[in-house]
Structures are given as structure tokens and as C-alpha cells.
Amino acid sequence: MNFTDMMKQAAGLQQKMEEMQEKIAGLEAEGSAGAGLVKVTLNGKGYASRVTIDPSLMVEGEREVLEDLMTAAINDAKSKLEVQSQEQMKSLTQGIPMPPGMKLPF
Template sequence: MPSLEEIMKMAEAAQAQLAQAQDNLDKVEVEGASGGGLVRIKATAKGRILGVSIDDSLMVPSEKSMLEDLIAAALNDARAKADVAAGEQMKSMTDGLQLPPGFKMPF
């Protein structure tokens, strides 16, 4: 069984790796879509919105509420994909850590 000092060193190394993983999440891009791709939202796995694309066919004043619903749906789709991408990134980072059994992440 590792000593307390070894556990603390492992915890510090894990914290540094997790901080790096958090920084990397802003480099992973996802795209959410709705309306069969008529509305697209590009975002990072950290949740930062990079861009919005709306098909010209949706630019009809009488369809404003439908467009608003499609934008909300595309944002939610992008957010869900960002959460999945972030989870995968964090899992890949923590899989390589040698932590004692029962040690919970994050700290």
C-alpha cells in the first residue's frame, strides 16, 4: 500500500493532468443540429458556442417560433454532444492515473 506522501504526489499529478484535460476540452469541437440539419450549432466540448448556421429557407417571419424552437433544439443537441465529448476526454485522462482503490475523482 502506498504511503501518504506517495498518495499526495499521485493526487497532485492527477490534479495537473485533469487541469490539462479541462484546457483541452476547449479544443474539441462538436456540432448540434435540428430540423434535419437546417439549424446547426458548432461548440467546444467545454460548452463555448463557436458558430450558428441557419438555412435561408427558415428565414420567414411567420415561422419565427418554429425557428426559435429549432435553435433551442440545436443548442441542446450541441450541449449533449459536448457533455459526451467532455466525459470521454476526462475518462481517457483518468484511466491512465494510478490511484489507490476507492480514491474518488475529482478532488
């Protein structure tokens, strides 16, 4: 492969990477905790777009339980979002020879 071909491949990869970043930004992941009593939806950039709290948790003196469930639901959504993003990135790098251990985005 000559230098010109490598530059064309790099430019194509850059465009695919930008497209993939847009696609990832459009993803959504819902995390839940407490058997679904708390649900949090994150967008592909990791920002919360929706929170649902079961009314049974709105009890005086149970603030700590609700806080713990919110934290767990956010972390659950974040984990799911990371898996979805990784799957999208795998489709981008299929067929492209990458050095061992190298991951995109850099």
C-alpha cells in the same frame, strides 16, 4: 502506499486534470435540428462559436419554428459535448483507483 507516494500521485493527478481541462476547452461539438436546417457549434466551455440557419427558414411568421429549431440544435450540441468531455475524463482516470460513485471533476 505511503503518504509521500500518495502526495506525489495527487500532484500528478492535479497536473493531468489541468491538462485535461485545457483539452476539453479545445473541443467542439456541432448540434443540428430540422434535418440540418439549423446547426450550432459549441466550444468545450459550452459557448456558441458558430450558428448556421438555412435560408428557407427565413420566412415571415415562422419565428417560433426557428426558435424551436435553435433550441433543439443547442441542446443537441451540448449533449454531444458532454459525451466528448466524459470520454476525455475516462482516459484521465484509467488506472487510478477511485471510490465507487466518485467522479472527476469533483
